[in-house]
Amino acid sequence: xxxxxxxxxxxxxxxxxxxxxxxxxxxxxxxxxxVRLALLEADVNFKVVKxxxxxxxxxxxxxxxxxxxxxxxxxIKVVKEELTTLMGGEQSKIAVAxxxxxxIMMVGLQGAGKTTTTGKLANLLRKKFNRSPLLVAADVYRPxxxxxLQTLGKQLDMPVFSLGTEANPVDIANQAIEQAKNNHNxxxxxxxxxxxxxxxxxxxxxxxxxxxxxPDEIFLVVDAMTGQDAVNVAESFNEQLDITGVVLTKxxxxxxxxxxxxxxxxxxxPIKFAGMGEKLDExxxxxxxxxxxxxxxxxxxxxxxxxxxxxxxxxxxxxLEEKMRSASFTFDDFLDxxxxxxxxxxxxxxxxxxxxxxxxxGLKNVQFxxxxxxHVEAIIQSMTKKERQDPNLMNASRKKRIAKGSGxxxxxxxxxxxxxxxxxxxMKQMTNMQKGKKGKKGKGMNFPFM
Amino acid sequence: MSFFKKLKDKFVNNEExxxxxxxxxxxxxxxxxSFSSKINDLVAKYRKVDEDFFxxxxxxxxxxxxxxxxxxxxxxxxKLEVKRQNIKETTQVKEVISEKLVxxxxxxxxxxxxxxxxxxxxxxxxxxVGVNGVGKTTTIGKLAYKLKEEGxxxxxxxxxxxxxxxxxxxxxxxxxxxxxxxxxSAGSDPAAxxxxxxxxxxxxxAxxxxxxxxxxxxxxxxxMNELTKVKRVIEKEIPGAPHEVLLxxxxxxxxxxxxxxxxxxxATDVSGIVLTKxxxxxxxxxVLAIRNELEIPVKxxxxxxxxxxxxxxxxxxxxxxxxxxxxEDDDQPAK
Numbered sequence: 001x002x003x004x005x006x007x008x009x010x011x012x013x014x015x016x017x018x019x020x021x022x023x024x025x026x027x028x029x030x031x032x033x034x035v036r037l038a039l040l041e042a043d044v045n046f047k048v049v050k051x052x053x054x055x056x057x058x059x060x061x062x063x064x065x066x067x068x069x070x071x072x073x074x075x076i077k078v079v080k081e082e083l084t085t086l087m088g089g090e091q092s093k094i095a096v097a098x099x100x101x102x103x104i105m106m107v108g109l110q111g112a113g114k115t116t117t118t119g120k121l122a123n124l125l126r127k128k129f130n131r132s133p134l135l136v137a138a139d140v141y142r143p144x145x146x147x148x149l150q151t152l153g154k155q156l157d158m159p160v161f162s163l164g165t166e167a168n169p170v171d172i173a174n175q176a177i178e179q180a181k182n183n184h185n186x187x188x189x190x191x192x193x194x195x196x197x198x199x200x201x202x203x204x205x206x207x208x209x210x211x212x213x214x215p216d217e218i219f220l221v222v223d224a225m226t227g228q229d230a231v232n233v234a235e236s237f238n239e240q241l242d243i244t245g246v247v248l249t250k251x252x253x254x255x256x257x258x259x260x261x262x263x264x265x266x267x268x269x270p271i272k273f274a275g276m277g278e279k280l281d282e283x284x285x286x287x288x289x290x291x292x293x294x295x296x297x298x299x300x301x302x303x304x305x306x307x308x309x310x311x312x313x314x315x316x317x318x319x320l321e322e323k324m325r326s327a328s329f330t331f332d333d334f335l336d337x338x339x340x341x342x343x344x345x346x347x348x349x350x351x352x353x354x355x356x357x358x359x360x361x362g363l364k365n366v367q368f369x370x371x372x373x374x375h376v377e378a379i380i381q382s383m384t385k386k387e388r389q390d391p392n393l394m395n396a397s398r399k400k401r402i403a404k405g406s407g408x409x410x411x412x413x414x415x416x417x418x419x420x421x422x423x424x425x426x427m428k429q430m431t432n433m434q435k436g437k438k439g440k441k442g443k444g445m446n447f448p449f450m
Numbered sequence: 451m452s453f454f455k456k457l458k459d460k461f462v463n464n465e466e467x468x469x470x471x472x473x474x475x476x477x478x479x480x481x482x483x484s485f486s487s488k489i490n491d492l493v494a495k496y497r498k499v500d501e502d503f504f505x506x507x508x509x510x511x512x513x514x515x516x517x518x519x520x521x522x523x524x525x526x527x528x529k530l531e532v533k534r535q536n537i538k539e540t541t542q543v544k545e546v547i548s549e550k551l552v553x554x555x556x557x558x559x560x561x562x563x564x565x566x567x568x569x570x571x572x573x574x575x576x577x578x579v580g581v582n583g584v585g586k587t588t589t590i591g592k593l594a595y596k597l598k599e600e601g602x603x604x605x606x607x608x609x610x611x612x613x614x615x616x617x618x619x620x621x622x623x624x625x626x627x628x629x630x631x632x633x634x635s636a637g638s639d640p641a642a643x644x645x646x647x648x649x650x651x652x653x654x655x656a657x658x659x660x661x662x663x664x665x666x667x668x669x670x671x672x673x674m675n676e677l678t679k680v681k682r683v684i685e686k687e688i689p690g691a692p693h694e695v696l697l698x699x700x701x702x703x704x705x706x707x708x709x710x711x712x713x714x715x716x717a718t719d720v721s722g723i724v725l726t727k728x729x730x731x732x733x734x735x736x737v738l739a740i741r742n743e744l745e746i747p748v749k750x751x752x753x754x755x756x757x758x759x760x761x762x763x764x765x766x767x768x769x770x771x772x773x774x775x776x777x778e779d780d781d782q783p784a785k
Contacts (some may be wrong), residue, residue: 039519046509048703110727110755111583132701141755143591143622148615151636155614196730223583227515227704229732247597250582253667255706274475278582278612 028060031075032042035296042256042295045231048265055082076296087261091270092285094125095216095244101134101180101188103213107206107241108221109233110194113146113249113275117221118142118191119152120275120283121247125187126158127281135183136176137162138169138209139193149191156280159185169193175210197236206241219272220242222263224251230259231266238267248286249275256297329424331380331388338373378406379416391417499532499540507547515704516735520742524751554738555765564722564747564763567693568602573651574658575684575691578724579677579714582665582713583597585726585752587616589698590660592752592760598627602657607647608633609640609680612664620662626757630654640664640676641683648687661692668713681718696749698724701734711740725763726752 032053039049059078096102104121106114118135125131135153137160139145146162154162159271161176173190180188190209193200210218220234222241237243244268248260251274260271271291276282380388387393392417394417403410504525529544531537568574576593579587584686587610594604606624608631610616632647644661651659663680665675684692691785697720699707714720715766726735728751737748748763 037518040512041705043706045514046512057498109702109730111585113583141625142619144615144617146615147618148613151614196727196729223700224700225700225703225706227583227702227707227732227736228513228514229600229706229730231704232731233702250667250670253706254669254709255704259704360518 006119015325025061028057028075032057033058035075035158038257038296039261042258042297043225043227043230043262044295045228045257045262045265047231048262051265052082052086065359079294080289080292082288083295085262087264087288088270088287088289090287091245092272094129095271097216100184100186101177102186102217103177103215104187104189104217104219105206105209105213105215106219106221106247107237107243108194109196109223110142112194112221112223114194114221115139115148115152115191116278117219117247117249117273117275117283118149119156119191119280121273122187122189123156123280124159124273124283126156131187132352133187133189134180134183135160136173136190137186138172138176138190138389140165140167140169140172143396145191145193152280157183159183163377167220169205170208170212173213173436177213188213197233197240203240210241217245219245219247220263220267220269221247221249222259224248224259224274225253225255226259230262234263235266243267243269245270245272247271247275247283252282256295257291258299261295284339329427331383331391332421334361334420334423335377335380338377375406375408375412376416379403379408379413382406391420415439452510461510462482471600497538499543503540505545506531511735514733516733517684517705517708517739519610520554520739524554527557540631546563551738552765553740566749567721568658568695573648573656573688573691574693575648575651575661575688576694576696577660577661577663577681577684577692577718578696578698579663579718579720581615581633581700581710583666583702584665584698585724586610586665586698587619587623588663588752589696589726589752589760590620590662591627591688592757593622594629594660595627595757596760600630603648603655604629604658604660605651605656606631607644607646607652607659607661609644610664611636611638611640611643616664623757627731630656641680642767644680645683645687648684648726668710674713677714678717680748692724694749695720696722696724697746698726699734699737700732701725701728702730702747704731705736708738708740711744712747715744715746720746722747722749724748724750724752724760728752729759 023362035056036049036053039052042045044052056079059082060075084422094102094104106118106121108114122133122135125133135149135158137146137149139149146165150160150162161179163172163175169192172214176190177188179185190213192206192209195206197203209361218241220237222230222234226233234246246263248271251257263269264271271286271288274284274286276284323333351439379402382402387398389404399410399413401411406413478717480743485515507528508521508525511524512518514603527550528543528546531550532543535542535546537543537546566574566576567614578590579585580586590606594606603747604627606620606629607619608620611634614636617636620635621631630650631645632650634643634646647659647661661680661684664673666677681695692781695712695718697711699710703710711723713718723737723746725737725748740746741748744754748765751763752759753759753761
């Protein structure tokens with residue numbers, strides 16, 4: 001991305017004032033300026049930023065920061081705490097109506113991802129809560145929108161209610177509820193057409209649907225990449241429909257997602273779910289704290305740790321660390337490690353979660369191709385046991401055999417061998433650093449708060 | 451002649467262009483009223499050009515998604531200019547502001563309207579790329595209609611084989627525009643569809659082939675590689691093609707649009723931008739920075755859901771749309 005993370009930038013501001021012994025009000029001002037920039041670059045609305053900075057300044061000029069030994073980190077901490085508070089607690093609950101069916105209305109601008117989210121939400125309701133939802137195709141305007149929902153219904157093996165494109169969306173919604181009652185569907189999710197918040201006719205249509213079906217939830221679906229306009233959209237939808245929650249989509253992209261903060265600030269409605277991919281099971285509960293880190297550009301350390309805890313075998317990790325330290329790391333360990341890392345999700349996602357990862361030498365523009373990882377695996381698997389233990393055995397004819405066995409070229413085999421050697425060296429360095437040789441700045445990973 | 455006079459002459463005194471600028475004004479009414487009324491408020495609020503004035507101006511521009519760094523550069527330049535010209539009154543600053551905005555957009559280039567690069571006597575291939583939900587398929591439908599109205603024979607290739615309902619959506623647009631759609635079944639290889647599209651367009655002696663692709667987030671490396679492959683297939687079939695790679699950007703998008711422009715350019719060598727959904731309240735200010743930094747021009751703007759709601763982009767008209775209120779205000783005191 002074009003901008004560096006806030007943590008990195010604040011570091012440089014701190015550098016300037018280090019050695020001063022005391023942090024002055026002017027320094028705090030400078031630091032909050034960086035925070036302001038970071039928030040604006042993350043697309044948080046400027047009005048929201050303004051209020052926010054005011055609060056931060058008050059707290060930062062307070063004792064807790066001024067007298068701290070690490071004022072820079074203190075500022076980030078204060079900012080993160082404030083951000084997390086502002087975003088509210090975790091709220092991935094969905095209403096349950098006293099009398100079945102529970103009705104959910106999906107609303108939002110064009111292209112936000114309403115139809116896809118409708119499918120994902122239905123999938124979640126069935127999988128996690130054992131519900132049987134009815135999907136309602138009330139988008140009669142966009143060409144093939146009904147078709148899209150029907151295809152999703154087929155993929156999920158769930159019923160889709162449609163009256164074609166000639167019917168009135170209000171009638172569609174009403175009749176769908178009747179059908180749900182008859183067929184014992186306990187949830188009804190109404191996929192409405194995307195519309196501009198300033199389109200009075202279409203907004204009136206939503207109000208009419210709302211008045212008729214009395215939904216238990218109205219979810220505003222918002223693209224995480226939305227810029228400054230997010231406040232206008234959210235404010236307007238909320239005013240006209242009194243939404244009950246927000247779903248943030250396309251959060252698997254590389255956007256900072258400052259819109260989340262803007263929306264929360266102007267509507268005070270919880271962000272309940274986040275769309276994390278195109279597959280139908282990629283709808284996750286929204287984590288305010290992680291979002292705060294992300295907006296600040298500190299990386300999603302928490303998510304990473306959690307993922308690692310879920311997937312990495314502790315004992316194996318210990319063994320591995322020992323091997324890394326003693327540099328007796330072999331190709332077998334490498335395979336093992338790769339398998340573990342891969343089980344945590346796509347490599348690029350993992351890297352994206354590391355703070356400062358984009359600043360690490362050599363990692364800056366690395367693009368991970370999952371296929372290449374498969375190639376590496378193939379090459380290693382074509383080695384004999386002995387070769388895996390001791391790469392020094394390699395000679396031209398062995399390399400040729402390995403290349404043939406894996407279907408890759410000899411130069412690829414060579415490259416892997418070289419990379420492996422370099423990796424071993426790097427591991428040694430890193431583990432040495434962990435053992436307490438600090439002071440070598442700029443090398444290795446820099447985790448704030450860890 | 452002053453900048454505003456030039457704009458006015460171009461748009462107010464010319465009936466033909468007046469229609470165009472009316473379209474812009476219609477589509478951009480909300481944009482304009484929020485943006486330039488703010489500038490007017492600002493000018494009315496402050497008599498003097500001082501720090502507070504610049505701070506407010508900065509916020510107005512940031513709220514248009516112009517982007518913090520671009521805005522800061524602009525403000526710095528403005529400050530210099532104000533000093534140089536010894537400007538004290540805020541009313542005089544208005545003109546400098548819009549001049550600078552147009553300057554950011556054009557850089558050192560000629561202020562020419564960017565035309566589509568269409569071949570005279572062979573098939574022109576236009577590839578559409580972009581993230582999910584920006585309006586690629588809709589834009590293709592609109593452009594197909596526009597080109598057909600201009601007397602071209604157009605064929606569409608349904609290269610979005612991934613998203614549910616995408617092929618059907620393109621088919622509906624094909625019907626509306628009255629052009630043929632080449633498709634495979636859902637889930638098939640997009641490169642193969644586009645290969646067939648080229649073959650079909652050639653045998654039908656079409657002038658233009660518009661290729662749809664599935665929306666993809668720019669950080670998905672595999673999907674970006676797939677796009678590069680699609681482009682390679684086109685290159686192989688017709689040397690020099692695709693003649694245009696159009697990145698479709700949603701005007702609602704914030705700073706991430708820059709990342710989109712960079713990554714899609716790296717993968718497919720983007721030649722132009724279509725800025726969609728400008729009929730809402732979003733301002734799409736990021737295109738200024740994209741043009742300035744990556745030199746990718748905006749070629750079309752989407753101003754609504756109707757098939758006729760696609761307009762050629764004209765930066766001066768765009769700026770005129772943003773500043774129309776101010777221009778009209780300027781007339782009154784002079785009389």
